[in-house]
Amino acid sequence: MNLLPERSRDILGGLALAVIGGGAALRAGTHLNLGSLGNMGPGFFPTILGVALALCGALIAAPALMRGGKPGAIARVNLRAILCVIGSVAVFALTIRLLGLVPSAFLAVVVAGFADPKTKLSTLVLLAIGLSVLSWLVFIVALGMPLSALPF
Amino acid sequence: MLDHIILGFSEALTLANLWYCFAGVLLGTLVGVLPGLGALITISLLLPFTYYLPVDGALIMLAGVYFGADFGGGTTSILIGIPGHPAAAVDVLDGYPMAKQGKAGVALFTKCIASAWGSSVGILLLMLAAPALSAFALKFGPAEYFMLMMLGLVAAASVGRGSPIKGISMVLLGLLLATVGTDVNTGFQRFTFGLPELSNGIGLIPIAMGLFALTEVISSVGKASVAPMNQSLRLRDQLPNREEWRRSWPAMLRGSGLGAAFGALPGTSGGMATFIAYAIEKRISKRPAEFGKGAIEGLAAPEACNNAGVGTAFIPSLTLGIPGDAVMALLLAAMMLQGIQPGPMVMTMHPELFWGLIASFWIGMVILVALNIPLIGIWVRLLRIPYPLLFPAIVLFTCIGVMSVGNSTFDLWLTLIFGIAGFALILAGFDVVPLVLGLILGAPLEENLRRTLLLSDGDFGVFLTRPIALVAGLFALVILGLSLVAHFRRGPAAQRLVQGEME
Structure with a gap:
């Protein structure tokens, strides 16, 4: 099957994950009780996961963004x-x-x-x-x- | 041990369970042979319907599909040079050239014997290791479980396709999806956005069906099918000569050893070990130039390796409840659907289930050899079924399957969303398997972390004081570190191996 060119797929995929992770962390952090390490609330685990996912997304997108040049064509999709x-x-x-x-x-x-x-x-x-x-x-x-x- | 074996066979040899075993391996062989269908998609499709079966029958049938698809997948690789499923990709390298030289029968026979040998080694190890490991695991506390699950997830994220960062982000996404619904400890609604349908969480079935079945169909439609070559496949044509035997049996021994070791590690199945087995054979061979042109060792070793791994992959799944790959995750999901919590208690609370399953592996293997050696001609004819007639059926059975679990059209819309998401993820170079492992392990991972830190009053140092948790954590760090280093130096390890051998 057709894959997107590596650079544009890393930028799009990384940014999408960063948005999902950031959004989840924000929502869990503001709507749910975080609690403490010794007694975690319902918001603790999702907030950590969201932050980590946002970081990973940024780590995927950043090198691709910095590489410069044209973003490359979007591949033909069926x-x-x-x-x-x-x-x-x-x-x-x-x-x-x-x-x-x-x-x-x-x-x-x-x-x-x-x-x-x-x-x-x-x-x-x-x-x-x-x-x-x-x-x-x-x-x-x-x-x-x-x-x-x-x-x- | 002996009374366990007797218990197992008395369970597996009931008429109903024999039938489930036969149906499973038959279906598995069928889908393994058909290109574009494999164990993963078939088990996703069957999973909802196992709810209507007794729990032992359901597991026996699904395991039969797994073994059968592994046996059948190689047939397609050998005859048309296109792997029936990813784990059989390595069979193309030397199996297809053998078929082109008119030795398709010998190649199929060798593949079948190597598979049977590998499976036997794997199942034997499972029988020996599982009871001890399971008894040991009963002493594990939440700290040990948390770290072992982390190890499994890190391994799955690091070894798959693409960069380890992408793998980890898929695990995190899976874990995040697992938090949707009512928090078990506090009753708070998480990420439900006021939708009552989400308060029980997002089910595994809509996700698995969307990510595996729909995504697979979308990406396979329009691929041209290739007709298999016409060759005589009578039993007489299949028997290898003395020279071929002499070359293949040591390769089978080495392959099965490697596969058994790799299969027991979580997250390492899916074909990488088979390429390592191939590379080893090529390196130690006196005739390395023959590899890629029909060397029988290059077929025997990876095939034994693959099937040994299938057997030992059950060890962490059945003793710890930690699945090593997506198929294992779905098998554990089938247990959970029936109200059995996977973990070390399974073996003590449901010994008939565990030993019956193992006995059914042996029975299934005998059936598989019978199906694959004398009846190979039938399977070859199946290769002519055109995909355009097959995929509408897959889509339909996906829909009905999703409906059958919760009788809710909401789940169908979820399946649809995950089908699109899965396709987008694959386009962007992500592997969806770590996501499913994250989804399955999400709830127990969070639960064990909360419990550990509740007991230690929030002190992370507890992970350093429990030796098993410490070792598991260190292993996870080492795997993660190595894969990151390897990735930034030269690209992912598995990809390098595949490219290296394909050239």
């Missing part, structure tokens, strides 16, 4: 794959309560299948029918999962 896989989970999450397992599984498989542009729609529909029937048999009939199979 946007179609990301959108389809994410979309498939989202469709399942939105429809499982409404429609039940079989239609929901059918939709999830079709959306996920679009991730690969070479797959034919007819193949995909057949696959989706097969998998939704299979999952009804395995998870509802055999394992007895508390999900409804159909909307009615």
Whole structure:
């Protein structure tokens, strides 16, 4: 797969971690009781972790920032794959309560299948029918999962 | 010892458990053979459903998947030159050239025997070491546990891909994610942002499914599949000749010794030891020029090494409750799902579980040899299943699996978020495995730190007065120091080895 150029990925990744760590430390430090070393409050451990994470993030980003030069191009990412896989989970999450397992599984498989542009729609529909029937048999009939199979 | 073995086999030989063992190794071999699927993703997918199984059956099946995927992964490496999973990458170096020379059968047979030998060594060591270590560990207090967990986390962070600082930041992120939810000591809500769904914490399953299953699918879609070469794989074609035997068995011995030693250390599995085993064989060989062109030692040693490590990796997980790699973390999670707290008490409170699991390893290995030598042709045909038909099924089973644990769509959204986050982390050159170890060990790590300092009244000097804690802490410092030095000099050790051998 494509990786970002080392410099820009270290800058972005390091800064993101520094923000997450700093934010967590700030939130835990201000909202929760720190306590003392001998009797730690709920905020103590998260604050320490947040500070340490922020430090690590800075240590990752700083050398990359100081190296200078162009930040380098952002690598090509398979946007179609990301959108389809994410979309498939989202469709399942939105429809499982409404429609039940079989239609929901059918939709999830079709959306996920679009991730690969070479797959034919007819193949995909057949696959989706097969998998939704299979999952009804395995998870509802055999394992007895508390999900409804159909909307009615 | 003998009564334990009898207990184990009487547990493992029940019809139900034999079936779970068979199903596990069969499924493991299947996913091991298919490129893009490995033990990690399969165990993540199965984890939620083990909730519906008895605890012994669940663990036997998951362990079977782990062993089976290790056996099957090498098949793909040998036949199409693409590793079925990362730990089998080293098999490509000499296994694939052997197959190209028309010796695919011999390569597969040698791989299988080396795996079986390595597994036997690993399981035997597990049987010998675990009871003693577990009895010893019963005396550990919170200070010892805290430092041993720190050692495990530091090792996992230092040895993985990328720089040790990146590994440590992933551990810290995992630990931080583990603090989300209600604080067990005080009942305060931490990082829940008023969402009632978060008060029980972020479950391991949405995170593991997002980081391992979804991330893997996103990064693998669109990869071209390669057809395996057509070769006769009758049993007659698989048997190595006398010269090949003579060259491979000492390599298997050395490989299994190395693998057993490395596997027991937390955080060191995942293929690094196999590359060291390969490098050693190449160095001591009288014919180093043959390596990379089909030297049988270059296949036998890493394969024995890998499987010996699989056996001994269970030692810290089952005796201390400290997982050495992501698969072990998921197996411990399966125990926790069933209400069994991993740790030294498992062996005394649930001896039938521990010894039954070990007996099932032996049974599973016999099944694996039977599946892999006479039936190899079936697995080879599986290599033709196209990935475009496979990955929608993985996504669907991820969704259903997440729903099956808490019956909550909130968990599905979490899975989705972690899928995106995992992909972003991989793009940025981070390894997500230390994150999962941090997540699993977060709660006990904090608990043991709090308890230690409560007992010592806030004095950190207590870690210096307890010898085991001190030694573990020193080890952690040494590992961290060495990996930092190595990184700033020449880049990560594992990467260097891989590049060195691939050239």
